[in-house]
Amino acid sequence: MAKTSFGKTNEGAEITKYTLKNAGGMEVDILSLGAAMRAIRVPDKDGRVRDVLLGYDTPADYQNVRGYLGMVIGRNGNRIKDARVTIDGVTYELEANNNENNLHSGSEGFHSVVWEEAEADDTHVVFKHTSPDGAQGFPGRMQVTMTYTLTDAGEVVLDYRATTDKKTVANFTNHAYFNLDGHESGSMEAQRLQIFASHYTPVVDKKAIPTGEIASVEGTPMDFREMTAIGARIGDDFEQLQFVGGYDHNYALDSTDGSLALAARAKSDVSGIRMDVYTTCPGVQLYAGNFVGGQTGKGGVAYKNRQGFCLETQYFPNSVNEKNFAQPFLSPGETYESTTKYCFFAE
Numbered sequence: 001m002a003k004t005s006f007g008k009t010n011e012g013a014e015i016t017k018y019t020l021k022n023a024g025g026m027e028v029d030i031l032s033l034g035a036a037m038r039a040i041r042v043p044d045k046d047g048r049v050r051d052v053l054l055g056y057d058t059p060a061d062y063q064n065v066r067g068y069l070g071m072v073i074g075r076n077g078n079r080i081k082d083a084r085v086t087i088d089g090v091t092y093e094l095e096a097n098n099n100e101n102n103l104h105s106g107s108e109g110f111h112s113v114v115w116e117e118a119e120a121d122d123t124h125v126v127f128k129h130t131s132p133d134g135a136q137g138f139p140g141r142m143q144v145t146m147t148y149t150l151t152d153a154g155e156v157v158l159d160y161r162a163t164t165d166k167k168t169v170a171n172f173t174n175h176a177y178f179n180l181d182g183h184e185s186g187s188m189e190a191q192r193l194q195i196f197a198s199h200y201t202p203v204v205d206k207k208a209i210p211t212g213e214i215a216s217v218e219g220t221p222m223d224f225r226e227m228t229a230i231g232a233r234i235g236d237d238f239e240q241l242q243f244v245g246g247y248d249h250n251y252a253l254d255s256t257d258g259s260l261a262l263a264a265r266a267k268s269d270v271s272g273i274r275m276d277v278y279t280t281c282p283g284v285q286l287y288a289g290n291f292v293g294g295q296t297g298k299g300g301v302a303y304k305n306r307q308g309f310c311l312e313t314q315y316f317p318n319s320v321n322e323k324n325f326a327q328p329f330l331s332p333g334e335t336y337e338s339t340t341k342y343c344f345f346a347e
Helices: 059-064 239-244
Strands: 002-008 014-021 027-031 037-043 049-051 084-087 090-093 116-120 124-131 142-150 155-164 192-195 199-201 248-252 261-267 273-279 283-287 310-314 336-346
Touching: 002 059, 014 124, 014 142, 027 142, 037 336, 192 283, 239 248, 261 283, 261 310, 273 310
Parallel strands: none
Antiparallel strands: 002 014, 014 027, 027 037, 037 049, 084 090, 116 124, 124 142, 142 155, 155 336, 192 261, 199 248, 248 283, 261 273, 273 336, 283 310
């Protein structure tokens, strides 16, 4: 493991870059700013190393927050309707940063924090952060740890853990954008995807708040139960796709017991790189990078729309306000724990 400087934030805080390496030639770069994954370098079927993660070269680009590239999201991932949550009869007002709704906990979410190093060695990095009572509008002083592990089997493992002194919301994710041909390679629409979910949560309109229904994917372009090119049906005349310019929907995973289970599989026929995604979470948000374009990524690459796809493991969007969804609340004396694992293969 190597530690180097990644510069400073606008406020003058030092940012550290950690590079983990495994015996198979994989490397993962992680930043203390936003506990962000900046790069995942994977050997392809011909032994060529490809960086399959979208990211930036400068701290300023990460602080500008155009799409949360590779950053940890918390206390709540995804959207909360009307930027408001009621806990035990008390209503808490949040930042309305996405129309009248709250998205990814607002401008002061975990993505904006320079996390402290708790532990680091050749296989893993542990970050810690104390979120004060009232941070982002949520109650409770929350103690959070975020662990990244790179195994020799090609697994990038994300472990989240949190405790609180007041009942609050705990729903963390990572907003990584993947392109299995390399971040600089252009559209990822030909890459194939399988999601192990028979149902998804439709949205009301372009503001992407779920209706509360858990609907079957059967007979719709939302069906990824079989390996399908991400772009094969993305332009279909289907209202859900038209609302949000493509895929930006939560899938209700078939595995519901909280164990670490296979949630999704993606594959590039060009690079031969396959990625399997495991999670303990009940849902995964497929975002096809519909609006990721118009910015400059690593190495001066001009990112375009649909240059990367996200598989954000999570509780369902607006689950704090939908009794029909699993509830992401954490009480004193409890520990929030979730694990997501991205496994890479060259075939």
